[in-house]
Amino acid sequence: MTERTGSSQDPTHLKRRCPRLGHDIFFGYCLECGEDHSACWKVFDCWWEIFDVAHYLKDRLPEAEYRSLAQKKPKQKVTSILEIVEAAKKRTIKGSG
Ligand code: SF4
Known part of the structure; x- marks a missing residue:
């Protein structure tokens, strides 16, 4: 359960x-x-459903550190997570207008 x-x-x-x-x-x-x-x-696996953790980390970490963190997971899984996040963002944008 997530709690704010x-x-x-x-x-x-x-x-x-x-x-x-x-x-x-x-x-x-x-x-x-x-x-x-x-x-x-x-960190990507645990938080992507809760907020845009990829965007958050990309904004705050040096590029090399972000890439290193992203590459600690099997690339296909990270790629699929980021694709899911992008798809969710597009659905949100379409749904809000
Ligand atoms: S990213 Fe996930 S596994 Fe790692 S400390 Fe946070 S909740 Fe635990």
């Missing part, structure tokens, strides 16, 4: 159950729990 706490503009306060830890964590934790305080390698 605090500002809806700041996703670091979004909360979900971590499949690795087995309890609720904030998105902010996911941003720094990886190697050398980088983002967790599962």
Whole structure:
């Protein structure tokens, strides 16, 4: 179950159950729990349904770091997730007008 706490503009306060830890964590934790305080390698998988995590990370990480994070997953899976996100965004745009 996902829970919003605090500002809806700041996703670091979004909360979900971590499949690795087995309890609720904030998105902010996911941003720094990886190697050398980088983002967790599962960050795309865990958050894409909740908000546009790919866009969020692309805006904030240096390009090389973003690419490295994206490549920690099998490319086909990341590609399909990003395609699903793009399709969802297009459906939202069509539905809003
Ligand atoms: S991104 Fe990593 S730390 Fe965050 S919920 Fe997923 S598995 Fe847990």
